[in-house]
Amino acid sequence: MFPEAWKYSVAKSVNQAIRWLLNTHGSAFDSFSSGILGLLLWVQGVLVSIPWWGYIAFIAVMAWVATRKIIPSIVLAVLPVFIGMFGLWHLALETLALVITSVVIALAIGIPMGVLMAEAKYFAEFIKPVLDAMQTMPSFVYLIPAMMLFGLGKVPAVIATLIYALPPVMRLTCLGLQQVPKPVQEAALAYGATRWQLLQEVRIPLAMPSILAGVNQTTMMALAMVVIASMIGARGLGQEVLMAINRIDVGRGFEAGISIVIMGIVIDRITQGLARRWDPNRK
Amino acid sequence: MAGNVIDVKELWKVYSKKDINFNIEDEEMIESLDKSSDSVVAVRDVTFSVKPGEVFIVMGLSGSGKSTLIRCLLRLVDISWGSVTINGQDVTAMNKKELTEFRRNQAAMVFQHYGLLPHRTVLENVTFGLKLRGVPRKERRERARETLKIVGLEKWDDYYPASLSGGMRQRVGIARALVADAPLLLMDEPFSGLDPLIRREMQDELVRIQEELHKTIFFVTHDLDEAMRLGDRMAVMRNGEIVQIGKPAQVFANPADDYVARFVQDKREEIRKTDEQMAALAEHPEEDVTDDVS
C-alpha cells in the first residue's frame, strides 16, 4: 500500500484559495458574470423572438449557399421540425443560445490567440502543452472550477463550455497560418509588406479554410459540452437528458438525444459547407 | 563606388540549421561549414557592381546560388557577411521600417516560382505592390490594366492564378514588377517557363522597356541565348562563387576556366559555326555554303 505518512490532501488548500479569490476579487467575478449573463440573455431574447418557420427558412437558405445541392438542403431544413414535434423547441433554443454565446466568446479569444501562437514562437511553446492538457482532460473536469468561481447556473456553463471548446480554433488558426506557402509570403515581403500587412492581406485569408475548420470543431465541441453543462444548471436539452436518466425514462431521453443530434448535424453541415466555399484554392 | 545601382562587397550567405556567428577571418569555421551537412554556403565571397541602365546577367548550374544572391539584394534572407548597397543606400544597415520603404520603392522582383497570391485575381495581384504603398484604388487599377496589356493578359484580369498556365502566371509576375515602376528590376529566371515564341516576344519587350525607361535589370537565367540577347555584362556562378564577369561575347570567347568553358560550350560552337559560315560566305559569295558546315 501507499505509505500512510505521505498522504497529503490539496482539497483543503484549493478550497481556501477559491474562497480567498472570491473574497478579494468577488466584485470582479460578479461584473464578469453579469456581463456574460447579459450577452446570453440578449442572444436568447433574439432567438426566441424568431418564429419557428424563420429558422426553417434560414437553414434552407444557408444550406443552399453552403452545399448548392437541393436534396441535402431540404433534408437539413426539415430535420428541425422533429425537434418541434417532440415539444422540445424552446429547450433547443436555450441550448442554442448557450452554444452561440460560448462560441462567440471562444472565437473572440481563440482566433487572436491562434494568431499570436503562429507569430510568437515562445508563446506557442508555452501554450501547446496547456492545450494538450485541455483536450485530454475529461469534459466534466471543466465544470468544477467554473462552478467554484461562478456557482450554479448558466454563466458557469458558458465558462466551462468556452474553455472546453477553445483549443481547436486556436490550434487550427495557428496551423493554417503556418501552412501558408513560403514563396507567396516571400513575394509579399519583397514588395514591401509590413508584418501586419502580411498577416492581413496574405496569411489570414489563405489560412481561412483552416480557421473555419476550427470554428466548426469549436462549435461542435461547444454543443457537446453544453449538454454536459446541464449538470451544473445550464438548462436546455441537456437537462432533459439528465432528467430522463434520473427517471429511467428511455423514450424521453431518446427524443432529447435525437434533438441534440439534429442540431449537431445542421450546424456541422452548414459551417463545413461555408468553410469549403471560402477555400481560395477552389476558385 | 558612387554612381552604381548595385554594389555588392564580400557577400556571404550561409544557410544553417544551427545558429552560427559567421566570420570570414575564421577559416576553420568556413571549412567546417562546407563539410557539415547541416549548413550550405550558398553565396561565397561575391563582389560585383551594376551600373545604371545596365542589364546584368547571372548564370550558373542549378544550386549555384543564383536565387540566393538575388534574395540577398532585397534582404529576403539574412545576410551572413558583407555589404549590399543599392542606389547608394546600405541595405545591410537598414532597420525594418527603412527596409520596407526600400522594398516598396527601389526594387521590384520577379520570382522563379511566381509567388502569386492564390486568393486574388490577376488584376489584384498586379496591383498588390501599389496597394501596399497606399496608391488609391482607382489609380492602381488603371495602371495595372495598362501593364496587363504590355504582357498580353488584359482579358484575364478577373481570373484567379489557379486557372492560368505557368507561362501566363509568370507574365502576371512580370506585370506586377513592371507596374511598381521601380528603378531596379530583379528577375529570377522570369522567362524559363514560357514557350519559345512568347519568350522571344517578352525578351523584345524587355529590351524595349529598358531602352525607353532606362531601368537597371538584374537578370538570372539558364539560357545562353537569352544572356547573349539581353545582357550588357554577365557573371557565371559556381558553388556560390562568381568565377567570371564580363561581356557575354567575351565570356563565350574566353572562358576563364574549364567550368565556364563547359558551361558555354553550346554557345561557343554556335558562334564558331556562324563565324565559319560568314567566312565561307565572304570567300565564295556566290556558292551555297550551308552543306559545308553542317
Ligand SMILES: Nc1ncnc2c1ncn2[C@@H]1O[C@H](COP(=O)(O)OP(=O)(O)OP(=O)(O)O)[C@@H](O)[C@H]1O
Ligand atoms: N531556404 C534554404 N535553406 C537551406 N538551404 C537552401 C535554402 N535555399 C537554398 N538553399 C541551398 O542553397 C544552395 C543555392 O540555392 P539557390 O536556390 O540559390 O540555387 P539556384 O542557383 O537558384 O538554383 P536553380 O537554378 O535551381 O534555381 C543550394 O544548395 C540550396 O540547397
Ligand SMILES: [Mg+2]
Ligand atoms: Mg533559382
